[in-house]
Amino acid sequence: MHAVILAGGKGVRLRPYTTALPKPLVPIGDQHAILEIVLRQLATAGFRSCTLAIGHLGEIIRAYVGDGSQWGMAVDYATEESPLGTMGPLLTLRERLPETFLVMNGDILTDLDYADLLHRHTASGAPLTIATYDRRVRIDFGVLTTADSRIVGFTEKPSMDYRVSMGVYGLSRATLDTYTSGLPLGFDELVLDLLAAQNPPHAYEFDGYWLDIGRPDDYDRANAEFTSRKSLLLKGA
Numbered sequence: 001m002h003a004v005i006l007a008g009g010k011g012v013r014l015r016p017y018t019t020a021l022p023k024p025l026v027p028i029g030d031q032h033a034i035l036e037i038v039l040r041q042l043a044t045a046g047f048r049s050c051t052l053a054i055g056h057l058g059e060i061i062r063a064y065v066g067d068g069s070q071w072g073m074a075v076d077y078a079t080e081e082s083p084l085g086t087m088g089p090l091l092t093l094r095e096r097l098p099e100t101f102l103v104m105n106g107d108i109l110t111d112l113d114y115a116d117l118l119h120r121h122t123a124s125g126a127p128l129t130i131a132t133y134d135r136r137v138r139i140d141f142g143v144l145t146t147a148d149s150r151i152v153g154f155t156e157k158p159s160m161d162y163r164v165s166m167g168v169y170g171l172s173r174a175t176l177d178t179y180t181s182g183l184p185l186g187f188d189e190l191v192l193d194l195l196a197a198q199n200p201p202h203a204y205e206f207d208g209y210w211l212d213i214g215r216p217d218d219y220d221r222a223n224a225e226f227t228s229r230k231s232l233l234l235k236g237a
Contacts, residue, residue, distance in 0.1 A: 001047045007106035008055030008080040022057040024106035029226040043071045045115040053089035055080035086187040097173050105167035110210040121170025128201035129170035132163045
């Protein structure tokens with residue numbers, strides 16, 4: 001099994017932590033970087049090879065990870081010379097990829113079973129499988145319903161439930177065939193194109209632990225929770 005980890009972003013929302021370090025290398029707990037945790041998890045799940053798509057401060061990631069042998073994996077790299085969007089880096093790798101593979105962001109803490117996601121994707125025949133998570137969003141305002149300039153309904157600070165993308169996907173190489181290498185391609189564009197073609201992605205619903213470390217508050221929470229969840233995230237460590 002092969003995984004592609006998207007690790008080329010600038011981590012703007014996580015500044016100042018990412019001023020000198022790429023986001024996947026910010027430390028969690030006393031000993032581990034986020035990317036190290038992800039690579040350990042993939043190796044435990046049975047992944048034997050991985051491509052790191054790097055860009056901003058990519059030389060630091062390359063120096064830290066090396067060839068991946070310390071985690072029992074074969075790691076290679078794809079360097080993003082200019083921003084290509086979420087899925088654009090995959091187009092430059094297309095000829096190096098197996099028929100189905102895992103794609104994920106490099107800043108996620110989760111106990112998702114990566115191997116099961118990829119197996120389910122392969123068995124489904126879907127063009128894309130998206131790991132999804134139930135997220136409750138609280139609206140901090142009173143919400144009004146209007147009609148003909150009149151208030152006809154009012155809800156005080158409601159909560160709304162959504163299924164959101166976790167930033168982990170099973171992908172089939174053929175899904176990329178109609179796109180041009182070197183041009184940007186976003187995850188949103190890919191999903192909308194598949195929906196328009198009536199070839200919808202599959203959903204892999206997950207209700208375990210998931211934290212997308214995109215903001216300082218999320219990063220602080222990850223560090224606060226890591227000690228109590230280390231055995232869950234790093235089985236056998």
